[in-house]
Amino acid sequence: xxxxxxxxxxxxxxxxxxxxxxxxxxxxxxxxxxxxxxxxxxxxxxxxxxxxxxxxxxxxxxxxxxxxxxxxxxxxxxxxxxxxxxxxxxxxxxxxxxxxxxxxxxxxxxxxxxxxxxxxxxxxxxxxxxxxxxxxxxxxxxxxxxxxxxxxxxxxxxxxxxxxxxxxxxxxxxxxxxxxxxxxxxxxxxxxxxxxxxxxxxxxxxxxxxxxxxxxxxxxxxxxxxxxxxxxxxxxxxxxxxxxxxxxxxxxxxxxxxxxxxxxxxxxxxxxxxxxxxxxxxxxxxxxxxxxxxxxxxxxxxxxxxxxxxxxxxxxxxxxxxxxxxxxxxxxxxxxxxxxxxxxxxxxxxxxxxxxxxxxxxxxxxxxxxxxxxxxxxxxxxxxxxxxxxxxxxxxxxxxxxxxxxxxxxxxxxxxxxxxxxxxxxxxxxxxxxxxxxxxxxxxxxxxxxxxxxxxxxxxxxxxxxxxxxxxxxxxxxxxxx
Numbered sequence: 001x002x003x004x005x006x007x008x009x010x011x012x013x014x015x016x017x018x019x020x021x022x023x024x025x026x027x028x029x030x031x032x033x034x035x036x037x038x039x040x041x042x043x044x045x046x047x048x049x050x051x052x053x054x055x056x057x058x059x060x061x062x063x064x065x066x067x068x069x070x071x072x073x074x075x076x077x078x079x080x081x082x083x084x085x086x087x088x089x090x091x092x093x094x095x096x097x098x099x100x101x102x103x104x105x106x107x108x109x110x111x112x113x114x115x116x117x118x119x120x121x122x123x124x125x126x127x128x129x130x131x132x133x134x135x136x137x138x139x140x141x142x143x144x145x146x147x148x149x150x151x152x153x154x155x156x157x158x159x160x161x162x163x164x165x166x167x168x169x170x171x172x173x174x175x176x177x178x179x180x181x182x183x184x185x186x187x188x189x190x191x192x193x194x195x196x197x198x199x200x201x202x203x204x205x206x207x208x209x210x211x212x213x214x215x216x217x218x219x220x221x222x223x224x225x226x227x228x229x230x231x232x233x234x235x236x237x238x239x240x241x242x243x244x245x246x247x248x249x250x251x252x253x254x255x256x257x258x259x260x261x262x263x264x265x266x267x268x269x270x271x272x273x274x275x276x277x278x279x280x281x282x283x284x285x286x287x288x289x290x291x292x293x294x295x296x297x298x299x300x301x302x303x304x305x306x307x308x309x310x311x312x313x314x315x316x317x318x319x320x321x322x323x324x325x326x327x328x329x330x331x332x333x334x335x336x337x338x339x340x341x342x343x344x345x346x347x348x349x350x351x352x353x354x355x356x357x358x359x360x361x362x363x364x365x366x367x368x369x370x371x372x373x374x375x376x377x378x379x380x381x382x383x384x385x386x387x388x389x390x391x392x393x394x395x396x397x398x399x400x401x402x403x404x405x406x407x408x409x410x411x412x413x414x415x416x417x418x419x420x421x422x423x424x425x426x427x428x429x430x431x432x433x434x435x436x437x438x439x440x441x442x443x444x445x446x447x448x449x450x451x452x453x454x455x456x457x458x459x460x461x462x463x464x465x466x467x468x469x470x471x472x473x474x475x476x477x478x479x480x481x482x
Contacts, residue, residue: 034270036183036281039256040473043179046261050175053168060157060164067157070150073098082116089116091125101151104144105321107137117335126336128329136325143319152311156304163300166293173293173464176472179255180281180460182248187278188453189248190271192446193241199442200238202421203231203435230435275449280456281471283463291467295381302374309367315360318353389465396458403451410448413441 044050074097081090093112100106113131140148207227245268253263324347329340354360420437463471470476 031270033272033277034183034256034266035272036180036277037473039183039252040176040179042257043175043255044172044473045259046257047175047179047255048261049171050168053164053171057161057164057168060161064154064157064161067150067154070153071099071101087117087119089114089118089122089125099150100139104140104148104150105138105323107135109133109135114334114336123336126334126340128331128334128336128340130329130331132327132329132340134325134327136323138321138323141320141322143314143317147307147310147314149311152307155307159300159304159307163297166297166300169293169467170297172474173467173472175255176474177460177464180463180472181457182252182255184278184280184453184456184460186245186248186252186266187272188449189241189245190268191275191278191449193238193245193268194271195442195445195449196234196237196241199438200231200234202438203227203234207231226431275452278449278452278456280459281463281468281473283459283466283468283471292385292465293467295378295385298374298378298381302371302378305367305370305374309364309371312360312364312367316354316357316364318351321350323348323350385465389462392458392462392465396455396462399451399455399458403448403455406444406448406451410441410444413437413444417441 075094076097077092077094079090079092082088091112091114093110095108095110097106097108111131111133112127114125114127118125207224211224249266253265256266257263324345326343326345328343333341417434417437417440420434424431424434459471462468
């Protein structure tokens with residue numbers, strides 16, 4: 001009966017061993033080990049979230065160009081011909097208007113020419129034979145002098161470009177932060193798989209020696225069954241680790257892609273050789289809160305609210321415009337007489353005073369309240385960032401100390417396991433104890449991997465919190481908005 005059980009368990013163990021690649025398979029490399037910098041470069045180049053954020057930045061640039069359209073030169077032509085009635089006059093008039101970029105007024109120039117007769121109430125339509133040339137300007141003295149709707153929209157649109165760029169920078173930080181986590185999870189899962197496969201390999205190698213000892217009668221049959229039971233249990237750990245490694249590789253493919261942007265599924269052949277890949281990014285321990293894109297966005301929104309406040313204050317002012325023009329008829333005297341020939345010039349003013357203007361008062365109150373809210377939020381955000389960075393620094397220090405303790409524990413456990421295997425080979429130890437020592441050593445090794453992965457995660461979080469572009473694999477020029 002025992003022999004039958006032994007044969008069944010042995011067949012199961014040998015079959016499972018044949019189904020699983022040898023530990024050397026995960027160490028074989030047809031390509032260089034995958035590095036964190038390589039993954040970060042691929043992510044920064046083609047991550048869909050980053051591409052989307054850059055597209056939104058281009059949208060803001062398009063809106064800014066549209067806002068500049070309010071200052072485009074306008075050219076108009078107006079032609080009129082009397083087709084019925086006593087008078088047969090015709091007029092062709094053209095005008096080019098250019099809004100001022102430093103004032104709410106504009107300058108213009110025009111030309112008109114007329115033929116035929118006009119009624120007395122259209123006497124101004126007459127020109128000399130070669131037409132009339134006119135240039136003039138309107139200049140705002142009070143309302144619209146320093147700012148107006150057109151200039152405020154252009155200023156806000158230009159600010160929106162910078163806000164969009166800071167939003168893109170914030171998206172880059174978030175993507176690179178998640179990329180580091182995905183890479184470190186993949187490395188940690190691969191190293192755990194390697195540890196469990198090496199643990200399995202110990203049981204497989206030990207089975208041959210125990211089998212020979214059982215055949216020679218030096219060991220009881222039950223010891224071989226116990227070893228096979230232990231081997232199957234370790235194989236289950238390997239299968240679970242393989243699933244975790246496959247899941248981590250699948251998650252990493254979301255950020256690691258080829259030059260065309262197609263996700264790449266990385267295999268075990270590109271796994272780093274040891275846990276040094278879990279060191280994480282090299283990050284400075286602190287950074288000024290103002291370097292963060294969200295802080296810069298908030299400051300820009302405060303500036304935009306200040307522009308809206310200025311526009312509301314402008315709308316409360318009375319309008320006083322100064323205008324003037326100079327005109328000269330050219331060529332021979334026309335039907336209108338010689339009064340058109342001399343050079344003409346005129347000046348004038350226009351005054352309008354708002355008596356209630358509740359719309360402007362409402363916008364003024366709204367802008368002031370918005371500025372107060374944004375300033376309060378800015379103060380809170382700065383305090384929050386300071387606390388966040390300090391907390392992450394504490395977490396990094398704690399993770400480093402835990403990793404040091406885990407490394408000492410792993411080294412001691414490996415020494416105990418090696419000593420216990422030697423005693424077992426010499427017959428001074430039992431099977432239960434040597435297995436316990438090996439599994440304890442492997443558990444300590446896995447805890448060390450997890451501790452180093454926590455260090456990498458904390459450093460990545462610190463890099464994101466301080467906007468450390470170099471640590472996140474981003475070019476230095478992203479540190480400021482042009």
